[in-house]
Amino acid sequence: MAKQPELISIVLPVFNEAAGIENTIDTLENFTNNQPQRFELIFVDDGSSDNSAELITQSQEYHQNIKLVQFSRNFGHQLAITAGIRYASGEAVVVMDADLQDPPAVIVDMIAKWHEGFDVVYGKRVSRDGESWFKKVTAAIFYRSLKKITSIQIPVDTGDFRLMDRQVVRELNKMDEPDPFVRGMVSWVGFKQTAVDYERQERIAGYSKYPLKKMMRLAMDGITSFSAFPLQLANWTGGLAIVFSFGYLIFSLFTHLGSNQLMIFALFLMTGIILLFLGMIGAYLFRIFEASRKRPLYIVAKTSGFQAASSKVLP
Ligand code: UDP
């Protein structure tokens, strides 16, 4: 019997994407039908309040390879990816946005690199169309700072668009981190990793589900789960302040430059620094708290499309 072509899973997190989801499905079906591999599309509906899930369910009538995991509420992009990867059964798993910002054609390059022997092929954004300068600048600063302060090599300018070998997915699936920072976890896992360049497209429809607040949360999750740098910074700043205060004491013994304004300034500055670091420590503490509660990472309300046509006899 001829060997079956490889199965590749594409995981797509979906949050209120009704405006463009049909277009995404059509584009991906057209793309995958022209490839030598077999593909399954795993949509994870992250508690959409529009009819994204209905549209995906309807498309299952025409496309056998569409699978849907529905969360009981919005758990966030990173957890939607986490769940999608766990439900994937392909020999390689691709993660991409459901808004076609990540062009499907790049998957061909990713597969080629995978065949060359790489276990992780991540998409590196050489340009970002249709995104505000604010997002571009903050993202550029964030990725570069994160690289400086973490001990693992998280590549700059990459999102979650990537292909991972089954071996990597198996390791990822063992990690049960609340508030996961998936791209960091993939770097942490190791194996042979490489990049393919691509131009990030404009959204086909709808609007970004990543407002500033969510972006900041993601950034904090990235920092607190991969670096203790902010805590070390607290030590250094404290040490510096002590040295400075003694210097100041000696200085004022010789001169009589007593100034109330200066005192008040110093008081505010020090209180500010202390509160800032208390907050930072709190962020780490909260991670420990979250992990200690041992709640499930997400709740799946419903799945569909996972049984193959031949196994309909299952109860
Ligand atoms: N998304 C999600 N849950 C959320 C926010 C976003 O599943 O809470 C999905 C969203 O539908 C999209 C992907 O994650 O497929 C990336 O989000 P988005 O495109 O809004 O982010 P951006 O590309 O603007 O950074």
Ligand code: MG
């Ligand atoms: Mg997007």
